Amino acid sequence: MSFTTKILRPDATPLLTLIFGAFVFVRGVFLLRTEFEARRSWREVEGTVLGSEVFGTGIRANARSHNTRVTFRYTIADVAYVGTTAFLAPMELYDANQKTLEFGTGTRHRIWYQPGDPKEIRLDLEDRVALFRPFIGTILGLVILVTGVIAWRKTGAQGAANRPS
Numbered sequence: 399m400s401f402t403t404k405i406l407r408p409d410a411t412p413l414l415t416l417i418f419g420a421f422v423f424v425r426g427v428f429l430l431r432t433e434f435e436a437r438r439s440w441r442e443v444e445g446t447v448l449g450s451e452v453f454g455t456g457i458r459a460n461a462r463s464h465n466t467r468v469t470f471r472y473t474i475a476d477v478a479y480v481g482t483t484a485f486l487a488p489m490e491l492y493d494a495n496q497k498t499l500e501f502g503t504g505t506r507h508r509i510w511y512q513p514g515d516p517k518e519i520r521l522d523l524e525d526r527v528a529l530f531r532p533f534i535g536t537i538l539g540l541v542i543l544v545t546g547v548i549a550w551r552k553t554g555a556q557g558a559a560n561r562p563s
Contacts, residue, residue: 412553416546423543426536433532440510440520445470448480450501452494463488466497470509474516481511481519 450468466489469482485497501507512518 412546412549414546416543416550419539419541419543419546421539423536423539426532426534426539429532430536436510436512436520440512441474442508442510443472443474444506445472445481445509445519447501447503447505447507449503450498452491452498453484462491464491464494465489466494466501468497468501468521470507470519472509472511472519474511477516479511479516481509481517483509483519483521485521 448469448471450466452464453467454462454464465484467482467484469480471478471480473479489497507521509519509521511520
């Protein structure tokens with residue numbers, strides 16, 4: 399029996415599901431922790447838009463997805479900074495263009511900066527949907543993980559019942 403046959407045998411599927419679920423769950427927990435930490439520690443400041451642009455982020459559902467990148471100037475403790483951020487969710491070209499109009503040169507918006515690195519900024523800390531995404535990933539990972547555990551236990555029990563004594 400070859401190595402590939404041993405790894406890809408039918409009763410390995412529950413174990414692979416369990417491992418994948420554990421990976422998705424741990425990643426979701428990490429992203430949630432990171433998001434909560436940012437909401438707790440990042441500071442708010444008002445910034446002036448220096449420019450915004452649409453850029454392509456890839457192919458999604460047979461159509462090109464787009465995003466909007468915005469560059470801000472802002473001041474923290476009498477020190478001027480310039481930072482760039484982008485919206486996290488890919489969007490249609492029309493919506494990305496609308497964002498460039500909303501974040502037109504000279505407009506002022508609330509942004510959040512990381513105290514340890516003031517050049518790192520975000521726009522989405524007041525957005526509840528930004529917290530929803532890692533939460534859904536965590537729940538999805540937990541569901542896959544539990545499904546893998548249940549399937550692994552069932553195949554283990556069936557395998558024990560089918561073994562000759």
